[in-house]
Amino acid sequence: MMNMGGPSTVSETHDFLKNLFLDGDLIPLPFQSILAPIIAKRRTPQIEKQYADIGGGSPILHYTKLQGERMAALLDELHPETAPHKSYVAFRYAKPLTDETARQLKADGVKRAVAFTQYPQYSCSTTGSSLNELYRRGKAGEAGDIEWSVIDRWGTHPGFIEAVAQNIERALAKFPQDKRSDVVLLFSAHSLPMSVVNRGDPYVMEVSASVAAVMDRLGHSNPYRLVWQSQVGPSAWMGPQTSDAIKGLARLGRKQVILIPIAFTSDHIETLYELDLEYVKEGKELGMEIHRAESLNDSPVFIRALADLAAAHLRDYSSGKIGPTSIQLGLRCPGCTNATCGAQKSWFARGGR
Known part of the structure; x- marks a missing residue:
């Protein structure tokens, strides 16, 4: 179960930030090996305070473990041919890091594994970066001799x-019934630099597809918009920013809003701090009634969706209906210049051989 991760304690914040800023797939920087530690050190006190404000660390490891354990238990029933199933967590920037998980897989003698992204929508800077790191560790033999396949995106899965x-x-039930249909639904996803979008990254398209599917399920009951959060640095990023959208709606007299995290599978800093402590507060200061839809966390419906995804993947792979990777994963962005990306795709397409 691959994800960005987050520091479980405040003291892990600096290492998390350093790993994050060293990742050229996520944040391309000139002289990265020199600049990344400097930026991380400068930002650490501010981010440490944010983690302290949400309870002393990120809950993402807790929820990813919980989701994985419950998914594996369901999988034993849904696809007994490959039972028993065991979930592992491989975070990109926080413990357990991918190299640690690779060593654990080898120690456990694992021979068959699925690289299961926990980003519903694919981006080269998130899922792609995690797969690149897993490829590096796998090719070096750190995970042992494993037959790999990949679940790389699932943003329109009915269970999700x-x-x-x-x-x-x-969240809508918190509003008076006579006002409910006027509530604006703001779907908020982590933004991307426009340089990534413009090279052909599919993330914006896939997040949009998730939003459209949710609104279809809701019968288009409310007005809605897709907005973007967590911009870092001065370069151009995908917009509008969530904060700006809230201010704009208030100016236009739309004072009832629900914030919806659409690209996150559990609570972490972007939901508990940015959405809850910054954006909801901003809205209330502007006279808005603003609530956030809960994150997926321990939702039985969501965990069943993870199990259904994995069971279908294992069934179709075992029968030869699908290969180790999806057709879409095999296509590099038209503007891609990252040689590791191309090598990673080929390696996983051969089952990690």
């Missing part, structure tokens, strides 16, 4: 869409 829609319906 249902889980998100149910959380929106619970």
Whole structure:
């Protein structure tokens, strides 16, 4: 179960930030090996305070472990041919890092594994970066002799869409019934630099598809927009930014809003701090009634969706209906210049051989 991860304690914040800024797939920087530690050190005190404000660390490891364990238990029933199933967590920037997980796989004697992204929508800077790191570790033999396949995107899976829609319906129930249909739904996803978007990254298209599927499930009951959060640095990023959208809606007299995390599978800094402590507060200061739809966390509907995804993948792979990777994963962005990306795709397409 691959994800960005987050520091479980405040003291892990600096290492998390250093790993993040060293990743050229996520944040391309000139003289990266020199600049990344400097930027991380400068930003650490501010980000440490944010993690302290949300309870002393990110809950993403807790929820990823929980989701994985419950998914594996369901998988034993849904696809007994490959039972028993065991979930592992491989974070890109926080413990357990991919290299640690690779060594654990080898120690456990694992011979068959699925690289299962926990980003519903694909981006080269998220899922792509995690796969690149897993490829580097796998090719070096750190994970042992494993036959790999990949679940690389699932942003329109009916179970995922249902889980998100149910959380929106619970948030809508907080508004008076006669005002409910006027509430604006703001779907908020982590933004991307326009340089990444413009080279052909599919993330914006896939997040949009998720939003469209959720609104279909809700019967287009409310006005909605897709907005973007977590911009870093002065370069151009995908917009509008969530904060700017909230201010704009207030100016236009639309004072009832629900914020919906559409690209995250559990609570972490972007939901608990940015959405809850920054954006909701901004909205209330502007006289808005603003609520956030819950994250997926321990949603039984969502965990069942993960199990259904994995069971279908294992079944179709075993029968020869699909190969180790999807057709879409094999296509590099038209503007891609990252040689590791191309080598990674070929390696996984051969089952990690």
